[in-house]
Amino acid sequence: MxxxxxxxxxxxxxxxxxxxxxxxxxxxxxxxxxxxxxxxxxxxxxxxxxxxxxxxxxxxxxxxxxxxxxxxxxxxxxxxxxxxxxxxxxxxxxxxxxxxxxxxxxxxxxxxxxxxxxxxxxxxxxxxxxxxxxxxxxxxxxxxxxxxxxxxxxxxxxxxxxxxxxxxxxxxxxxxxxxxxxxxxxxxxxxxxxxxxxxxxxxxxxLPGLDGRKMSKSYGNGIALRLSAEETAALIRRTPTDSERRISYQPATRPGISALLDTAAVCLGLSPRLLAERLADSGAGKLKELTTEAVNEYFAPLRARRRELAKHxxxxxxxxxxxxxxxxxxxxxxxxxxxxxxxxxx
Incomplete structure (x- = not known):
């Protein structure tokens, strides 16, 4: 061993x-x-x-x-x-x-x-x-x-x-x-x-950063916990993807698409490959929309508690x-x- x-x-x-x-x-x-x-x-x-x-x-x-x-x-x-x-x-x-x-x-x-x-x-x-x-x-x-x-x-x-x-x-x-x-x-x-x-x-x-590299403060490629729902949506919209409409999980060749799949999947409790299969030919716009919803829904309770704590x-x-x-x-x-x-x- x-x-x-x-x-x-x-x-x-x-x-x-x-x-x-x-x-x-x-x-x-x-x-x-x-x-x-x-x-x-x-x-x-x-x-x-x-x-x-x-x-x-x-x-x-x-x-x-x-x-x-x-x-x-x-x-x-x-x-x-x-x-x-x-x-x-x-x-x-x-x-x-x-x-x-x-x-x-x-x-x-x-x-x-x-x-x-x-x-x-x-x-x-x-x-x-x-x-x-x-x-x-x-x-x-x-x-x-x-x-x-x-x-x-x-x-x-x-x-x-x-x-x-x-x-x-x-x-x-x-x-x-x-x-x-x-x-x-x-x-x-x-x-x-x-x-x-x-x-x-x-x-x-x-969990990779939105550009497919290691998520890091120094790269600025992560979604901070303190972001609002609107800031999260804007950040995800700016994520570079590609022109291929079919969604597939290929971290080496499609880092932007794959990073979005990883992010959405971990919030939804699914595997990124299964999520890619479900999205099929929906395109990057649909993937970004789904990722935004998944992140914002998952972290809504945490963000609400954080806003309240920040008042004290x-x-x-x-x-x-x-x-x-x-x-x-x-x-x-x-x-x-x-x-x-x-x-x-x-």
Whole structure:
């Protein structure tokens, strides 16, 4: 059995165990506040967080504001972006009474874990991380120390709260492996402190952007959760398609048509190929109309809750204050155990 098959099998076992004993698990997940969340975030992670919360799993969510400063163009909007993401979380169904939502910058003890963790990994191991390699290639400039250590910061996010489950897509498995490596090396060198987290693989296929590429804030090809019905319709109308009237699902050769099919299908609970067969010779105009209706109908309740929540900005501050206080408790407890294990309690 290859590595991915083993991971898949372990994830399936973990998924069953989580249902049977949700109280035994603590999930760490989160987002970088570099812009509004979109449909890819919702179907790829937000909906799963809400599902696990409803099962009774303890959810810890980091809004990774410190990681934003690796992006020079987005750091100036960080406060607004944090509030926008928090609105998305609450509107999607995350309950601040049942989960912990916090920001990196408000939890000093978490960030102190970076020093001992950095001593446990080599520069070569950091350069091999897929995210670091992708960011380096995309930026075309020398990596900052913070960007190079991004995988270690993610490890600190997971381990500071003793998280033992991390919902991820297959592309993020290297981050979990590095986190497990850091935890093992610390435990071997200093004594047992950390649990080894496990990956819970998402069953939702990656939702492409409207241009067929990966849905990304930087590409501007996603449908933001905060958009109105009218803004959604306008965005979908502008999606480039082709002149062929028959609708078919061919992501490689018909990216615009296929992306619209993916978007409509995930909202309707259908497969994109089945949806293409149903549309047959209806044309791109009908597909765009159907996609608009599917998205707007699916997200109407979330958007209504979001508009109502936005009327109460004081609520956002209260949620973050409670979440930050709770996260600081986790972090200080863990840092104390780390210091004790390292013989640095004076």
């Amino acid at each position: 290859d590595s991915l098959s083993t991971t898949q099998s372990n994830s399936e076992r973990l998924a069953r165990a989580v249902v049977e004993r949700p109280e035994a698990y603590r999930v760490l997940t989160g987002d970088r506040p570099t812009g509004p969340l979109h449909l890819g975030h919702y179907f790829g992670s937000l909906a799963e967080r809400v599902r696990l919360q409803r099962l009774g799993v303890e959810i810890v969510v980091v809004i990774a504001d410190y990681q934003v400063i690796t992006d020079r163009d987005t750091a100036g909007n960080v406060r607004q972006n944090v509030h926008e993401i928090l609105l998305d979380y609450l509107a999607a169904g995350l309950d601040p009474e049942a989960c912990t939502i916090f920001t990196h910058s408000a939890v000093p003890a978490l960030n102190q874990l970076m020093l001992p963790f950095l001593s446990l990994v080599s520069e070569a191991e950091l350069h091999r991380n897929p995210t670091v390699k992708a960011e380096s290639a995309a930026s075309g400039r020398a990596l900052s120390g913070l960007l190079l250590s991004y995988p270690v910061h993610q490890a600190a996010d997971i381990l500071f709260c003793q998280g033992n489950v991390v919902p991820v897509g297959k592309d993020n498995l290297p981050h979990i492996e590095l986190t497990r490596l850091i935890a093992r090396r610390f435990n071997e060198r200093y004594g047992e402190v950390f649990r080894l987290p496990e990956a819970l693989l998402s069953e939702t296929p990656e 900005p004081e609520l956002l501050s209260e949620v973050l204050q409670r979440g930050n206080a709770r996260a600081n408790q986790f972090a200080e407890q863990t840092l104390e155990r780390v210091r004790s294990a390292m013989g640095m309690v004076y």
